[in-house]
Amino acid sequence: MNRYIAQKQITEIAKHAAMIVICLVTLFPILWILAQSLKGYFDTIAVPPRIFFTPVLDNFRHVLQRRGFLQALSDSLIVALGSSMLGLFLGTPCGYALARIRFRGSDTVGFFLLITRMVSPIVIIIPLNRLFAVFGLMDSHTGLILAHTFINIGLVVWMMRGYFGDIPESLEEAARIDGCSTVTAFWRVALPTAAPGLAASGIFCFLFSWNEFMFALTLTSRAVHTSPVFISSEFIGYLAVEWGLLSASGMLIVLPMLIFVVAIQKNLIRGLTMGAVK
Amino acid sequence: MVKTNILKKGCVMKRKQLIVAGVLLVLIAGLAFGRGERDTAVEVDVPPEFAGANIDWRQFEGESIDVMFGRHPWEETITPLIPQFEALTGIRVNLRRVPHDVMMVEVPAAMAAGTLTDDVMMARYYDAGRHTLEGWTAEISGFLNDPSLTDPNWYNFNDFFPGARQITDWGAYQDRLPITAEASVLIYRKDIYQELGIQVPTTFDELLDAARRISESGKAFGITARGGPANWMPFYGMVRSHGGEWVDENDVIKINTPGSVAAVETLVELARYAPPGITAYGWDQINTAMMNGSAAQFIDASVIYPRLQDPERSTVVGKIGAAPYPIGPGGRVSNAHFWSIAMNARTQKPGPSWLFMQWATSPPVQKQVAIKGILPPRASIWDDPEFAAAYSPDFIDAMNVTMETAVSLPPGGERAGVEFISLLDTLTRALQEAIEGEKTPQQAMDDLARVWADIIR
Amino acid sequence: MKMKAEKGTVFIFVLPTLIFLLLIFVYPLFFGVYLSLHSTREGLRLLSFVGLRNYATVLTSELFWWGVRNTVIYTVGTVGLTVGLGLAIAVLLNRIKSAVWLYRALLILPLGVSPVVTGMTWQMMFDPLSGIINHLLSLVGLPTSLWHTGFRTAMASVIIIESWQWIPFPLFVIYAGLQMMPQEPFEAATIDGATAFQQIRYITLPLIAPILGLATTLRFIGAFRSFDILYVVTKGGPGRATDTLILQAFMESFSYYRFEYGLVVGKTMLVVTLIVSIILVNKLTRQVGS
Structure with missing residues (x-):
């Protein structure tokens, strides 16, 4: 009996040991970029790389004083907030309709929205470029917000469809018996109840928009310059690798998203699977 | 039940709103803080030489122009002089500096979309074929020949080196002016040469030998070279030094002729003595490999030299020597490079823009820039004693000897000029295949010649 | 259990989205x-x-089919690695009783890292000369590698990078599936004396097969259109070792101004995605949805 318990403990410890190794491997790149961001210039270009060094905050100070970096952050913020809000505004009613209202073609609409999540932006990026040029949307916040909303709308609809599906219908029925129209029932009853779903979808859209690269690279250039584009070009071609500055700005760009990801853990999986897994 | 839930969620939302508001506040504060660096107006003296020009510098007083520079030592050096231009002309300059990669991907995209708002921009001359085909850059010969805008005697266009003059109409029409002169030279570690008793190489064979000896000694890697981004740039000098060519003026492809293949063979051999991973090396990396002491020499752009002597960036200050470009079977033919500035064809302010271009490329400004470490494309400045005094003698000597026979990239015929970037990218990849030993130099170049034929057909 | 709305109301809900997408x-x-x-x-x-x-x-063109080859290798490689490792870690995590919240919080982090930053970080770590990975390998006496700069190792390297970023996704999808699984078969199996491996092989896997299929499909779609990491780390090089269709389409359109190539490749990819997703999604919505 004792041996059985001892064996159980050993396997338990082995499992934790394996898990700790896995977590370390997972975290290693994040820890390394943090280490690089805290190195002085000569430590970053050292061969072999230095594992032990005196940490300094110079890189962060330099990056935060760069106008380009702050502009990139504010552009990213504007675009991410804008596209999240537009995505929620357009997608939430659609998700509600798919969850609640019986109408012809609802399956087709749902599938069509899935498709938008599956195609690569490259499929529409070239014609979009031309169209945006005609309408003066190139290199503007509005243009990029529209493009990012395209990326996010399918997600919002499918996530919200899932959330509305989870809410007991009795409330809205009661409201409708009281004489509310479908629109009022949606607005007054369903929407407030689905607030956590709205928040989760919104954070999702924010995350995708914040990290999006291809549209940002091609639809904007000078007036709008989001942080992934900034970091991919800012520290290159300048006579020496600037790994310290690169890492510091990388850390600053990534940190809020790491917090988001942990905060919305459960919803994250739901969102990534378009509501197929709860 | 539901009601309390909603209430609770209300609280949660409020907390979230607070967080969002907090983040926003911090960002806005950061922005305000970041923008605090704007300089206040300073009184500037205009160099007296400008009075010698027989034009009215103040004819566009009160206007303003948008100027875009790529990050480059030239840009760092001329930016502090811009107040002089503003004082001279009364034109205000809104300057933007963009990273190199932005200039190469996003700026063309903006030009194609017609949304590039800058009036004047820094540009690479080998983009001229595409720029002029699409009409993205303004033709400048009219400005050059307009006596109210340009005093030909004072501006002295023919003072530019022949190679520099050539790049002004590399495309279908004259659309740019040269701002720098660079060429590949040999940069080496004096201390390592001395320790190993290596004579400064004058030929490619000697260079290879030196690289081998240094690598074998274990003191450092024998050489560092671009094997990644823009590896074609220093490679062109090697091709010409080995008697090869890329493509001639009738678009006949020469990249797989014996001379060109010999150059690839030399590059592949050199790469054996370079640090591992040079297929990812651009000039950032070759420079860093010198600055942290891991490599002992390179043949690449002269503009890097001052940076190697910068104690804030380099661990090898004072140990750097410079020598003329090595001689190959085809002679000493280094690759010259001239950065340029051009005018946006969509500019609403051609006059002020031209005055800026003229000012930035004028003899007095180019001299001021040259003294600070940027080699000028004007012959007269090279003879100036003040200029020579600003550099170490071996560097000036190396540059003088090298520039005599240096060449810029071949404009090719009608098709090659337009598809140049495409040719260059495929060349980059072919060189990498050869460096990695995936193909023999001959194979790699034969395959490349077929690819090129498809591109410029 | 859907309700019937007033005539026309549905348009108010659905039309804005449809017009926008149109x-x-x-x-x-x-x-x-x-x-x-x-x-x-x-x-x-x-x-x-x-x-x-x-x-x-x-x-x-040869180039296109070379791109197809690379795209297939990249997609199959990352899907296999992410789903395989994700499954293994999920099963392990599912059998752990304590500190699960901590592991979950740590394991999910890569999903939040912007792919551009991921690419640049790994580029730094993979650098054959100054990178930490070769340094650590040589410290413990293992052979070093050229990683993303070597013609033969570049593809494997970018697959590793992409997988690091995306393993958490199948991991947590599968983990969620495991959590929903009924306990009875396992109890019965334990009483019958089945080993842990037998339990996984004969009970767990069949039960989570639909979830596994879902994770695979979604990863396929993600990997097939992956761009950011490849663009940042190799731009398709060295040579054309990691040149995928999407990189080709991008470079041709935006570096060489030959957008017809990009469009053709894009359309081809769209058709492939459509075929695959129509087959798989139809199958999956039936399985998972029910």
């Missing part, structure tokens, strides 16, 4: 087909109609 997706899609029938040889302003010639040129 403008930003459907119209560009067809406009793209139209543009792909033109040549840019005389410049972007002077398009000339060439019919289906672009399609013929691209689909018969």
Whole structure:
């Protein structure tokens, strides 16, 4: 009996040991970029790389004083907030309709929205470029917000469809018996109840928009310059690798998203699977 | 039940709103803080030489122009002089500096979309074929020949080196002016040469030998070279030094002729003595490999030299020597490079823009820039004693000897000029295949010649 | 259990989304087909109609099929690695009783890292000379590698990077599936004396097969259109070792101004995605949805 318990403990410890190794491997790149961001210039270009060094905050100070970096952050913020809000505004009613209202073609609409999540932006990026040029949307916040909303709308609809599906219908029925129209029932009853779903979808859209690269690279250039584009070009071609500055700005760009990801853990999986897994 | 839930969620939302508001506040504060660096107006003296020009510098007083520079030592050096231009002309300059990669991907995209708002921009001359085909850059010969805008005697266009003059109409029409002169030279570690008793190489064979000896000694890697981004740039000098060519003026492809293949063979051999991973090396990396002491020499752009002597960036200050470009079977033919500035064809302010271009490329400004470490494309400045005094003698000597026979990239015929970037990218990849030993130099170049034929057909 | 709404109400809900997608997706899609029938040889302003010639040129070119080859390797490699490792870690995590919240919080982090930053970080770590990975390998006496800079190792390297970023996704999808699984079969199996491996092989896997299929499909779609990491780390090099279709399409369109190539490749990818997703999604929505 004792041996059985001892064996159980050993396997338990082995499992934790394996898990700790896995977590370390997972975290290693994040820890390394943090280490690089805290190195002085000569430590970053050292061969072999230095594992032990005196940490300094110079890189962060330099990056935060760069106008380009702050502009990139504010552009990213504007675009991410804008596209999240537009995505929620357009997608939430659609998700509600798919969850609640019986109408012809609802399956087709749902599938069509899935498709938008599956195609690569490259499929529409070239014609979009031309169209945006005609309408003066190139290199503007509005243009990029529209493009990012395209990326996010399918997600919002499918996530919200899932959330509305989870809410007991009795409330809205009661409201409708009281004489509310479908629109009022949606607005007054369903929407407030689905607030956590709205928040989760919104954070999702924010995350995708914040990290999006291809549209940002091609639809904007000078007036709008989001942080992934900034970091991919800012520290290159300048006579020496600037790994310290690169890492510091990388850390600053990534940190809020790491917090988001942990905060919305459960919803994250739901969102990534378009509501197929709860 | 539901009601309390909603209430609770209300609280949660409020907390979230607070967080969002907090983040926003911090960002806005950061922005305000970041923008605090704007300089206040300073009184500037205009160099007296400008009075010698027989034009009215103040004819566009009160206007303003948008100027875009790529990050480059030239840009760092001329930016502090811009107040002089503003004082001279009364034109205000809104300057933007963009990273190199932005200039190469996003700026063309903006030009194609017609949304590039800058009036004047820094540009690479080998983009001229595409720029002029699409009409993205303004033709400048009219400005050059307009006596109210340009005093030909004072501006002295023919003072530019022949190679520099050539790049002004590399495309279908004259659309740019040269701002720098660079060429590949040999940069080496004096201390390592001395320790190993290596004579400064004058030929490619000697260079290879030196690289081998240094690598074998274990003191450092024998050489560092671009094997990644823009590896074609220093490679062109090697091709010409080995008697090869890329493509001639009738678009006949020469990249797989014996001379060109010999150059690839030399590059592949050199790469054996370079640090591992040079297929990812651009000039950032070759420079860093010198600055942290891991490599002992390179043949690449002269503009890097001052940076190697910068104690804030380099661990090898004072140990750097410079020598003329090595001689190959085809002679000493280094690759010259001239950065340029051009005018946006969509500019609403051609006059002020031209005055800026003229000012930035004028003899007095180019001299001021040259003294600070940027080699000028004007012959007269090279003879100036003040200029020579600003550099170490071996560097000036190396540059003088090298520039005599240096060449810029071949404009090719009608098709090659337009598809140049495409040719260059495929060349980059072919060189990498050869460096990695995936193909023999001959194979790699034969395959490349077929690819090129498809591109410029 | 859906309700019937007043006539026309559904339009108020659905139409804004549909109109938006019509403008930003459907119209560009067809406009793209139209543009792909033109040549840019005389410049972007002077398009000339060439019919289906672009399609013929691209689909018969060596470059395209090399891109297909690389895309297949990259997709299969990352899907296999992410789903395989994700499954293994999920099963392990599912059998752990304590500190699960901590592991979950740590394991999910890569999903939040912007792919551009991921690419640049790994580029730094993989650097054969100054990177930490070769340094650590040589410290413990293991052979070093050229990683993303070597012709033969580049593909494996970018697959590793992409997988690091995306393992958490199948991991947590599968983990969620495991958590929903009924406990009875396992209890019965334990009483019958089945080993842990037998339990996984004969009970767990069949039960989570639909979830596994879902994770695989979604990863396939993600990997097939992956761009950011490849663009940042190798741009398709060295040589054309990691040149995938999407990189080709991007470079041709935005570096060489030959957008017809990009359009043709894009359309081809769209067709492939559509076929795969129609087959898989139909199958999965039936399985998972029920």
